[in-house]
Amino acid sequence: MFAAIILSAVTASAVQAEPSADTVVASVNGTEITVGHMILVRESLPEQYRNLPNEQLFDGVLEQLIQQTLLADLIGETDNREIRLTLENDRRLMKASQAVEELSAQAIGEDDIAAAYDSRYADADMGVEYDAAHILVETEEAAVNLIDKLQAGADFVELAKEFSTGPSGPSGGALGWFGLGMMVPPFEAAVVAMEKGAISSPVKTDFGWHVIKLNDTRAISAPALDEVRGEIIAELQRSAIERRIDELRQQATISLTPIENIGIDVISQSELMSE
Incomplete structure (x- = not known):
């Protein structure tokens, strides 16, 4: 032993x-x-x-x-096809991973980072954000009655606190700033069509009926460079790797067996491994 x-x-x-x-x-x-x-x-x-x-x-x-x-x-020593091919794949993957790490480790200059930032954000339309409030009620009739009160001079915040069934009611219906895609489509469509300070007609969603007030709009600012530095560096690294792969592909001799000689279904024929 x-x-x-x-x-x-x-x-x-x-x-x-x-x-x-x-x-x-x-x-x-x-x-x-x-x-x-x-x-x-x-x-x-x-x-x-x-x-x-x-x-x-x-x-x-x-x-x-x-x-x-x-x-x-x-x-012991084996010529098992599955073991041999698995080892070959593992070795190929490990060497490729090492090459990616070495390419990623190459220094990226501040000028490159700044240029990539400007390319992405200098002329980009980041969209618009909306600051709105709403009063949520169960029926269209209740919504119409609220609009009548508002047109008669009632305070939106006080009506929201008194009548809204939504979670924002206690805060006067305030929803804060939000961008496109953050609200359900009927609500979003109504807000986008409104002028600042306007009160909407009744808006129906799955939650009930809404009376919406658009308080303000603003253009979305581009993020500061430091906020997206890591993302930009990763993007530059990916681009460098892709360029290097393209260079290697152009320099390499690659021959492909005509697919009609093989058939695409072979990739799922596991029984071939045991033949």
């Missing part, structure tokens, strides 16, 4: 002062398990497990790798 699993003895004299990713933690039938193997397993764990104490993590990860090595030894 001791010959089956040969663990490296970790003693005070054997511990390296500064272990590296290649430092051997254990050996199973001659297959080495290194610090690097353990780090990669830890980083792949869900966050709740990564936050466990290192002592608990170390033992658990090492045991997992030992068990995996023992089970892998049962198979």
Whole structure:
């Protein structure tokens, strides 16, 4: 049994002062398990497990790798198509991910960031926001009666507090500032068509009948550069990666097998993997 699993003895004299990713933690039938193997397993764990104490993590990860090595030894060297192709895909993905990281890490100048910001926002129409209030009642008749009171000089805020069944009633019907898409369509359409200071005709929605007052409108301001800096940098990085891929594609020799020789349905024919 001791010959089956040969663990490296970790003693005070054997511990390296500064272990590296290649430092051997254990050996199973001659297959080495290194610090690097353990780090990669830890980083792949869900966050709740990564936050466990290192002592608990170390033992658990090492045991997992030992068990995996023992089970892998049962198979030994294999020409299993699924394993081989999976490893090829994983290797391709990891190398591509590394290339993306390296391209993303390249410095992006402030001039580029400022130019991208100006391109996006300098002449952009950000739309309009509306400041409105409403009184919500159950029937059209009640809405008409409220409009008559308002035309006779009644105060909108006081009527909303007294008659509105909506949650904004106690605050005088105030809805605050909102943009397009934030209100149900019939309500939004009525507001957009109104002049500042106007009172609407009764407006029907699924909530009931509304009497709306448009208090004010304003143009939506573009966000400050610092608010969208991260988003712009990410966009510039994506563009740089796409340009680099296009360059590589133009330089590469890519040959495609005519699709009629393969058929698009092969992608879902899992049974081909076992042939």
